[in-house]
Amino acid sequence: MFKQFSINGGVTAPEGFFADGVSAGLKKDEQLDLAFIYSDKVANVGAIFTSNRFQAAPLKHFQREDIKETNFLLINSKNANAMTGEKGIEDIETIFSSLSQKLPIKNPIMSSTGVIGVHLPTDKIIAGAEKFDLNSKNGEMASKAIMTTDAYPKEIAVKVELPDGRTYSVGGMAKGAGMINPSMATMLAFITTDLQIDSETIKSLLQETTRTTFNAISVDGDTSTNDSVFLLANGKKEFYDEISFKATLQMVMKYLALQIVKDGEGAKKMVSFHVTGAKSDSDAEKVAKTLGDSLLVKTALFGEDPNWGRIAMGVGASGVEVDETRLTISYEDVTVLKDGENLFDDEVEQRAYKVMSRPEFTVYCDLGIGDGSFKSYACDLGYEYVKINADYRT
Amino acid sequence: MFKQFSINGGVTAPEGFFADGVSAGLKKDEQLDLAFIYSDKVANVGAIFTSNRFQAAPLKHFQREDIKETNFLLINSKNANAMTGEKGIEDIETIFSSLSQKLPIKNPIMSSTGVIGVHLPTDKIIAGAEKFDLNSKNGEMASKAIMTTDAYPKEIAVKVELPDGRTYSVGGMAKGAGMINPSMATMLAFITTDLQIDSETIKSLLQETTRTTFNAISVDGDTSTNDSVFLLANGKKEFYDEISFKATLQMVMKYLALQIVKDGEGAKKMVSFHVTGAKSDSDAEKVAKTLGDSLLVKTALFGEDPNWGRIAMGVGASGVEVDETRLTISYEDVTVLKDGENLFDDEVEQRAYKVMSRPEFTVYCDLGIGDGSFKSYACDLGYEYVKINADYRT
Numbered sequence: 062m063f064k065q066f067s068i069n070g071g072v073t074a075p076e077g078f079f080a081d082g083v084s085a086g087l088k089k090d091e092q093l094d095l096a097f098i099y100s101d102k103v104a105n106v107g108a109i110f111t112s113n114r115f116q117a118a119p120l121k122h123f124q125r126e127d128i129k130e131t132n133f134l135l136i137n138s139k140n141a142n143a144m145t146g147e148k149g150i151e152d153i154e155t156i157f158s159s160l161s162q163k164l165p166i167k168n169p170i171m172s173s174t175g176v177i178g179v180h181l182p183t184d185k186i187i188a189g190a191e192k193f194d195l196n197s198k199n200g201e202m203a204s205k206a207i208m209t210t211d212a213y214p215k216e217i218a219v220k221v222e223l224p225d226g227r228t229y230s231v232g233g234m235a236k237g238a239g240m241i242n243p244s245m246a247t248m249l250a251f252i253t254t255d256l257q258i259d260s261e262t263i264k265s266l267l268q269e270t271t272r273t274t275f276n277a278i279s280v281d282g283d284t285s286t287n288d289s290v291f292l293l294a295n296g297k298k299e300f301y302d303e304i305s306f307k308a309t310l311q312m313v314m315k316y317l318a319l320q321i322v323k324d325g326e327g328a329k330k331m332v333s334f335h336v337t338g339a340k341s342d343s344d345a346e347k348v349a350k351t352l353g354d355s356l357l358v359k360t361a362l363f364g365e366d367p368n369w370g371r372i373a374m375g376v377g378a379s380g381v382e383v384d385e386t387r388l389t390i391s392y393e394d395v396t397v398l399k400d401g402e403n404l405f406d407d408e409v410e411q412r413a414y415k416v417m418s419r420p421e422f423t424v425y426c427d428l429g430i431g432d433g434s435f436k437s438y439a440c441d442l443g444y445e446y447v448k449i450n451a452d453y454r455t
Numbered sequence: 456m457f458k459q460f461s462i463n464g465g466v467t468a469p470e471g472f473f474a475d476g477v478s479a480g481l482k483k484d485e486q487l488d489l490a491f492i493y494s495d496k497v498a499n500v501g502a503i504f505t506s507n508r509f510q511a512a513p514l515k516h517f518q519r520e521d522i523k524e525t526n527f528l529l530i531n532s533k534n535a536n537a538m539t540g541e542k543g544i545e546d547i548e549t550i551f552s553s554l555s556q557k558l559p560i561k562n563p564i565m566s567s568t569g570v571i572g573v574h575l576p577t578d579k580i581i582a583g584a585e586k587f588d589l590n591s592k593n594g595e596m597a598s599k600a601i602m603t604t605d606a607y608p609k610e611i612a613v614k615v616e617l618p619d620g621r622t623y624s625v626g627g628m629a630k631g632a633g634m635i636n637p638s639m640a641t642m643l644a645f646i647t648t649d650l651q652i653d654s655e656t657i658k659s660l661l662q663e664t665t666r667t668t669f670n671a672i673s674v675d676g677d678t679s680t681n682d683s684v685f686l687l688a689n690g691k692k693e694f695y696d697e698i699s700f701k702a703t704l705q706m707v708m709k710y711l712a713l714q715i716v717k718d719g720e721g722a723k724k725m726v727s728f729h730v731t732g733a734k735s736d737s738d739a740e741k742v743a744k745t746l747g748d749s750l751l752v753k754t755a756l757f758g759e760d761p762n763w764g765r766i767a768m769g770v771g772a773s774g775v776e777v778d779e780t781r782l783t784i785s786y787e788d789v790t791v792l793k794d795g796e797n798l799f800d801d802e803v804e805q806r807a808y809k810v811m812s813r814p815e816f817t818v819y820c821d822l823g824i825g826d827g828s829f830k831s832y833a834c835d836l837g838y839e840y841v842k843i844n845a846d847y848r849t
Contacts (some may be wrong), residue, residue: 115779144767146780146795178797179766263669286768356750356840364845370571373538374680377509385509386540395548401540443845444838446750451758453836 063172063305064222065312071200074218074232075255076297081197084205085189087139087175087182091282092223093206095189098134099252103167104295107263109271113289118142118149119171120289125150129260133166134291136207137186138236139175143286152181152384159187164195174209174236174249174287199229204234207249208428213234215320217313222303229256229298231306233313237321248275249291250317255304257296266310267292274314279353279439290314322438327445330362331438333423338389339433344381346435348426351379353439362441365390367413369397369405387429400429457699460614462665465594468517468626469649470691471495475517475591476600479583480567481533481576487582487600492528492645493761496588497561500525501657503665505682512536513565514683519544523654527560528645530601531580532630533569537680539636553581558589567604568630568681570754593673599627599666601643603629605637609714611707615699623650623692627699627707631715642669650700653688659680659777661686668708672716673747673833684708716832721839724756725832727817732783733827738775740829742820745773747833756835761789763799763805766820781823786810 077100085095104165106128110120135156142149173181204214216234235250258266258354265292275290292310323331327358334352339345352358352375359370369390376383390398395412398406405413416422467474471494481490501520504514513536530551536543551563567575598608610628631642651661661684669684686704717725728746733739746752746769755762763784770777784792789806791798799807810816 090782112774113768113771114774114777115767115782141764144764144779144782144792144795144797176762177767178792178799180797283768286771360841360845363841366845368570370535370538373509373571374507377507377680380506383508385538388538398538398572401538403538405572442841444841445835447757447838447841451754451760 063224065309066220066222068218068220068230070198070218070232071216071234072098072251072253073198073200073206074220075230075295077255077353078232078253079195079197080203081193081199082202083189083192085137086185087137093202094138095186095201096136096206097190097193098253098293099195100132100293100295102295102297103130103132104293105129105258105260106170106291106293107260107267108289108291109264109267109286113286115286117154117173118145118175118289120287122150122153123448128168128170128388131168131170131293133164133169134172135169135190136172136249137181138207140173140179140181140207141175141177142173142181143177144238145180148180152183154188155183156186160190163191172249172289172291174207177286183380190205190291193353200232207234207236211235212324215317215324217316219309219313220226221309223305224301227298227300228255228374231309231313233317235321236318237324240345247286248285248321250275250294250314252310252313254294254306255297256294257299257301258294261295263292266307270311270314271437274311274318277349277437278318279350281439286288302433303374319438322440325440326446327443328440329420329443331421332362332441332443334437334439335423335455336426336428337434338429338431340382340431341433343433345433346347347381348376348379348428349435349437351375352424352426353437356442359439359442362417363443365381365414365417367392367397367410372424373398376426377382382430383428384430389427389429391425393422456458457618458616459703461622462614464592464612464626465610465628466492466600466626466645466647466818467592467594468614469624469689471649471689472626472647473589473591474589474597475593476596477583477586479531480579481531487596488532490530490597490600491587492597492647492687493589494526494687494689496689496691497524497526497574497658498687499523499652499654500564500685500687501654502685503658503661505679506509507680509680510536511567511681512539513567514681514796516544516547517564522562522564525562525564525687527558527563528566529563529584530643532568532601532603534567534573534575535569535571535681536567536575537571539572539574540634542574546577546749549577550580550584554584557585557749564685566643566683566685568601571680592625594626594628594804600683601628601630603630606718609718611710613703613707615703617696617699621692621694623648623701624805625707627711629711631718633639642679642682644669644716645707646686646704646707648700650688650695651693652688652695657686657688659726660701664705664708667830668705668712671743671831672712673744673831698797712834716834719834721837721842722810722834723814723837724835725815726756726835728820728833729817730820730822730830731828732821732823732825734776734825735827736829737827739827741828742770742822743831744775744822745769746818746820747831750836753833753836756811757837759808759811761786761791761804761811766818767792770820770822776824777822778824783821785819787816
């Protein structure tokens with residue numbers, strides 16, 4: 062069996078990858094707002110993007126150029142370059158055509174997050190990028206520069222050792238916070254590896270793994286124009302090991318997805334909705350996501366109120382086949398509804414309250430009619446969410 | 456042309472209808488919690504119910520009994536009698552079998568709203584109902600007794616005068632507040648008329664009119680187990696006038712629906728999303744409802760921030776056909792995006808801020824690619840919503 066070790070370095074952990082973050086003056090007070098990921102060997106790349114019909118300019122640029130290999134990603138926060146029309150794409154071209162005179166970049170890719178509908182300050186971004194030192198291994202600085210309302214940076218790196226002694230690494234960073242929902246949202250994630258993987262395989266790996274990771278989380282049910290997950294494989298290791306990489310990619314993406322939920326705008330809790338016994342996996346997925354999206358469920362989490370009626374409401378509202386006499390709901394090991402029968406008494410209620418007071422717990426929801434299962438992840442929703450989003454633009 | 460006059464009396468305005476509200480001890484401190492509507496002539500009745508797969512016991516009871524005419528509706532607040540299994544239905548039968556010994560009721564109907572998963576205190580309800588005076592014309596007391604987190608009662612009555620001098624009336628009351636979404640939610644509405652209308656016609660009238668009224672509003676996007684709209688026609692007037700009644704029913708239902716939005720939990724604003732230029736009416740409906748449901752749109756309304764990027768985000772997230780270069784967004788007469796071009800400058804922004812500060816306004820959203828249109832209605836979402844729903848059960 063292969064072994065996995067947690068290591069430092071984030072996206073720069075795999076061989077040949079470099080990254081850093083600088084202040085380009087997009088945010089106030091010299092906060093970090095511009096990052097790069099550079100590979101000294103051209104990497105194969107694949108990406109998956111938001112389901113929002115208005116895709117932001119960087120997403121259009123990537124798809125129009127049909128980029129399959131690259132050595133440079135430029136990421137800015139504060140401005141989403143979304144709803145900016147053709148000029149939005151031209152701005153990206155302007156930036157890269159200027160930078161290519163100073164930096165050895167090939168098929169550069171841009172990624173943006175922030176306010177919608179404002180054109181990029183290209184001069185500031187070019188001037189900022191000229192400060193880059195492509196030999197930097199400052200993954201953490203990069204992960205800080207891509208933050209918007211995130212409370213903390215999110216990065217991870219894993220070293221994998223195969224039974225025959227060969228090793229490789231996978232690194233990742235992400236930003237999240239708001240507009241997070243099961244169809245992806247203002248969420249950017251960048252994953253690097255020194256394995257040799259072709260871009261078609263990269264794409265199908267991302268699609269497969271996203272369903273149970275980035276697409277299984279919900280902060281507020283809104284879907285942004287900018288979501289992207291990128292995976293870069295620079296082949297420094299000149300081999301590919303499918304089994305260990307799939308497991309490691311799943312782990313890295315799940316870790317980053319859960320970090321996003323935990324750092325949901327104003328979130329104090331991270332709750333898993335583990336749905337079983339549905340007629341199909343897809344039914345279970347609908348239920349788990351309805352629960353994760355429901356405002357009434359999320360405010361009950363915030364209020365630490367074991368109000369299982371709202372869980373039942375969400376199950377019924379999901380529209381899948383249900384049987385009231387078979388529904389069982391538990392908060393961790395405290396079963397509050399068993400085959401449709403309310404088990405609440407003072408003691409059960411007290412135990413349920415205790416579970417609700419934890420920062421992390423699982424709500425189990427068994428529909429009792431089939432074998433379908435799915436697990437979604439959501440945060441609570443409280444005053445802070447409202448505060449952040451009532452004031453975001455200003 | 457027919458004439459419409461606003462009159463007093465709510466559901467008791469039409470001839471032969473009586474109503475009142477009492478305290479049965481379901482709520483604390485002798486608050487009103489039990490209401491009736493009685494007709495001294497048996498009325499034809501039709502209803503439409505929630506799309507939630509877990510329908511509450513009263514909804515099941517109505518459908519199981521296949522009630523097409525009645526003279527008595529009993530409505531309680533505080534307890535939804537939902538997720539209460541067969542016993543929930545038996546409790547209704549117990550209540551009515553006891554009441555039928557004292558009151559001249561025929562095919563009685565029950566309607567409930569409140570907490571899910573708790574059995575009805577049948578003794579309290581029977582004792583409370585025995586206090587009813589079926590000769591009361593206290594529509595306002597009834598409209599108060601059905602409230603849960605509603606801040607104020609919602610009722611309306613209209614007298615219609617036809618060109619030939621004949622007259623009839625339509626009365627209505629509703630409760631709303633939370634779990635309100637386009638698929639209906641903990642929303643109860645009761646409409647009475649002294650026209651002669653058969654129950655099949657009643658049902659199709661309700662279905663037709665609900666789409667643009669109760670199903671066009673959103674408070675929080677959640678769908679309750681108990682939503683119901685009832686229409687009772689007791690035929691005291693021995694005629695039916697389709698044209699004037701359709702118009703009046705539309706007006707009454709729209710009025711009650713908007714009252715529910717205005718009284719959304721913690722709501723300070725009532726905003727209409729008027730979507731035009733979509734490929735079809737159904738596309739426009741999807742966009743208008745996505746906007747009304749979006750947490751980011753609702754918190755921007757609360758923050759009075761003319762952040763049109765979130766409107767664009769919602770349009771794109773709705774999944775319908777769009778063209779970025781044709782989208783136009785206006786706050787009342789202040790156009791902020793014209794054919795995909797951002798018109799924001801200091802002056803436009805100031806004018807947009809001014810619109811946002813109003814308690815009621817319309818956001819116009821033209822997709823520019825077809826003739827489809829739809830109008831939805833939503834409230835803002837602020838701290839009060841969180842407060843009410845974090846603490847609701849306790």
